[in-house]
Amino acid sequence: MDWVNAVVQGTLLGGLYALFAAGLSLIFGVMRLVNIAHGDLIVLGAYLGLTVVMATGLHPLLALVFVVPTMAAIGYVLQRGILNKTLGDDILPPLLVTFGLSVILQNLFLEGYTADPQKMNAGALETASVSVGGLSLGVLPLLTFGIAIFVIASLQFIFYRTPLGRSFRAVSDNQEIAQLMGLNKRHIFGLAMALALAVTAIAGILLGIRTSFDPTAGGARLIYGFEAVIIGGLGNLWGTLVGGVILGVAQTVGAKIDPGWQLLAGHIAFLVVLAIRPNGLFPRVSG
Amino acid sequence: MPEPILSLRKLEARYGDFQALYGVEMALNEGEVLAIIGANGAGKTTLLRSVSGLMSNAAAQVVYHGQPIGALRADEVAALGIALVPEGRQLFPSLSVEENLLIGGRLNRKGPWSLDAVFELFPVLKERRAFASTALSGGQQQRVAIGRALMSNPDLILFDEISLGLAPVIIKSIYEALPGIVGDGMSAIIVEQDVSKALSVSDRVYCLMEGRVSLEGRSRDISREAISRAYFGVE
Numbered sequence: 001m002d003w004v005n006a007v008v009q010g011t012l013l014g015g016l017y018a019l020f021a022a023g024l025s026l027i028f029g030v031m032r033l034v035n036i037a038h039g040d041l042i043v044l045g046a047y048l049g050l051t052v053v054m055a056t057g058l059h060p061l062l063a064l065v066f067v068v069p070t071m072a073a074i075g076y077v078l079q080r081g082i083l084n085k086t087l088g089d090d091i092l093p094p095l096l097v098t099f100g101l102s103v104i105l106q107n108l109f110l111e112g113y114t115a116d117p118q119k120m121n122a123g124a125l126e127t128a129s130v131s132v133g134g135l136s137l138g139v140l141p142l143l144t145f146g147i148a149i150f151v152i153a154s155l156q157f158i159f160y161r162t163p164l165g166r167s168f169r170a171v172s173d174n175q176e177i178a179q180l181m182g183l184n185k186r187h188i189f190g191l192a193m194a195l196a197l198a199v200t201a202i203a204g205i206l207l208g209i210r211t212s213f214d215p216t217a218g219g220a221r222l223i224y225g226f227e228a229v230i231i232g233g234l235g236n237l238w239g240t241l242v243g244g245v246i247l248g249v250a251q252t253v254g255a256k257i258d259p260g261w262q263l264l265a266g267h268i269a270f271l272v273v274l275a276i277r278p279n280g281l282f283p284r285v286s287g
Numbered sequence: 288m289p290e291p292i293l294s295l296r297k298l299e300a301r302y303g304d305f306q307a308l309y310g311v312e313m314a315l316n317e318g319e320v321l322a323i324i325g326a327n328g329a330g331k332t333t334l335l336r337s338v339s340g341l342m343s344n345a346a347a348q349v350v351y352h353g354q355p356i357g358a359l360r361a362d363e364v365a366a367l368g369i370a371l372v373p374e375g376r377q378l379f380p381s382l383s384v385e386e387n388l389l390i391g392g393r394l395n396r397k398g399p400w401s402l403d404a405v406f407e408l409f410p411v412l413k414e415r416r417a418f419a420s421t422a423l424s425g426g427q428q429q430r431v432a433i434g435r436a437l438m439s440n441p442d443l444i445l446f447d448e449i450s451l452g453l454a455p456v457i458i459k460s461i462y463e464a465l466p467g468i469v470g471d472g473m474s475a476i477i478v479e480q481d482v483s484k485a486l487s488v489s490d491r492v493y494c495l496m497e498g499r500v501s502l503e504g505r506s507r508d509i510s511r512e513a514i515s516r517a518y519f520g521v522e
Contacts, residue, residue, distance in 0.1 A: 166393075167390070174379060178379075178390075180373070181362075181365065181390050181391055181393060181439070182362045182365040182393060182394040
C-alpha cells in the first residue's frame with residue numbers, strides 16, 4: 001500500500017509540475033522561445049501572492065484574483081518591450097536575454113524580500129485530507145491536480161476552439177503569412193506571454209502554499225518545468241501534464257526507496273525518456 | 288482619368304547587396320486586372336512582396352488609394368484591403384481547411400465574400416472543411432489559398448504563381464474561376480510564368496526583366512514577338 005501511496009502522491013505532485021511547465025510549453029509552441037527566466041517568473045508569482053496576502057490578509061488562493069492579471073500584464077509588457085526584439089532566426093539572443101532577466105529577478109527578490117525563505121499560510125487547507133480506498137490524500141495536492149487539469153483543458157480550449165487560439169497556431173506555423181491575415185505578430189506574441197504568465201501566477205501561488213521559497217528557488221522549478229515539457233513532447237499541453245506526472249511519480253517512488261534519491265530519480269526518469277524518445281512521448285512539433 | 292488604385296513610383300527593392308527591383312513604375316486602375324510576366328528572378332515575387340508589406344520600402348514608392356504605404360507592415364497593408372495569394376499556397380498546416388478560411392476573414396471587412404460564398408465557389412472545400420489543410424491535393428490547397436485571401440474582402444488581390452506545380456486540368460479550372468473572383472470592382476495583379484494564361488485573364492500586362500519593366504501594354508494588343516523580346520531580352 002505504501003508503494004501505491006507513493007505513486008498516487010507523485011501523480012498529484014505532477015499536477016504542480018505540469019503547471020510549472022504549461023507556460024513554458026505554451027510560449028515555446030507559439031514563438032519557439034525558450035524562457036530561461038520561467039522559474040524566476042514562477043517565484044515572482046509567489047512573491048506577488050505573498051505581498052497581496054500580507055497587505056490585505058486575503059487567503060492565498062483569493063490572491064490569485066490580483067496576481068493573475070498582474071502577471072498577465074507583466075507578460076504582455078515584457079514581450080512587447082523586450083522579448084519581441086530578441087526573436088529571429090538566431091536562438092541565442094532570447095536565451096541570453098531571458099538568462100539576464102533571471103539574474104535581474106533574483107537580485108530584485110533579494111533586495112525586496114531578503115534571502116530568508118518565505119511561505120504563504122493557507123490555514124486548514126494545508127493539512128486537510130480525505131481518505132480514499134485506504135489512502136490519505138491531501139486536499140491541497142488534490143486541488144492542485146484539479147487546477148492543473150482545468151488550466152490545461154482551458155489552454156487546450158483556447159488553442160483549438162477560439163479565434164485567439166487560431167491566431168496563435170497561425171503565427172506559430174508561419175509568421176510571415178500570418179501577417180498577411182492582418183495578424184500583428186508582436187501583439188499575438190504579447191498575448192501568448194500574457195497567457196503563459198497568467199498560468200505561471202497560478203503555479204507560483206500553489207508553490208508558495210505548498211512549500212517555502214526564496215529568491216533562488218526558480219532554478220529548480222525551471223528544470224522541473226523543462227523536464228515535464230520534454231518528457232511530454234514539445235508543444236503538447238496534455239503531454240506536459242503526463243510529463244509532470246511521470247516526473248512527480250519518479251520523485252516520490254525514488255524517495256520511497258531512499259529519501260536522498262527523490263530528485264535524482266526524477267532526473268533519471270527524464271534522461272531515460274530522452275534516451276528512448278528524444279522528441280518526448282507525445283511530440284507535436286519538430287525543430 | 289481617375290486616380291489609379293495602386294501606383295508604384297520608382298520602386299526599388301534589395302535583398303542585402305542584391306538589388307531585385309530598379310525604379311519600377313506601374314499603375315493599376317480600379318477594377319483592372321494586371322498581369323506581370325517575366326522569367327525566373329525577374330523580380331515579380333519581390334514586387335508583390337513590396338506591395339503586400341512583406342518587404343519594407345520607402346513609403347512613397349508604393350501608393351494605394353493616394354496613401355503612401357511602402358513602409359507599412361504586412362498586417363497594416365492587409366487591413367487596408369490588399370490580400371496576397373502567396374507562391375506555393377503556404378496554408379497553415381496546423382489549421383483545418385475551414386480555420387484557414389476563417390483566419391483569412393478575421394479582419395471583418397465588409398464585402399461579398401464569406402465562408403458560404405467561398406464554399407459556393409469551391410464546393411470541394413465545403414466537403415473537406417474539417418480536413419487538415421495538408422491532407423488536400425495541390426489544386427485543393429490552391430483553392431483554399433485563394434479562398435483565404437477572398438475572405439478578407441480585399442479591394443486588391445495579388446496572385447503569385449497560382450499555376451505553379453499544378454496539373455494543367457487544375458490550372459484550367461482555377462483560371463476559369465478567376466473572372467468570377469475579380470468581378471465586382473475588385474482589382475487584381477496576377478504574377479504568372481504561363482504567359483498565355485496571364486494574357487487571357489488580364490486587361491494589361493507588364494513584363495519584368497532583371498528588375499526593370501521591359502514591356503507594358505494592353506493584353507489583347509500585345510504581340511508574341513514583343514513579349515519574347517521583353518521576356519528574354521533577345522530579338
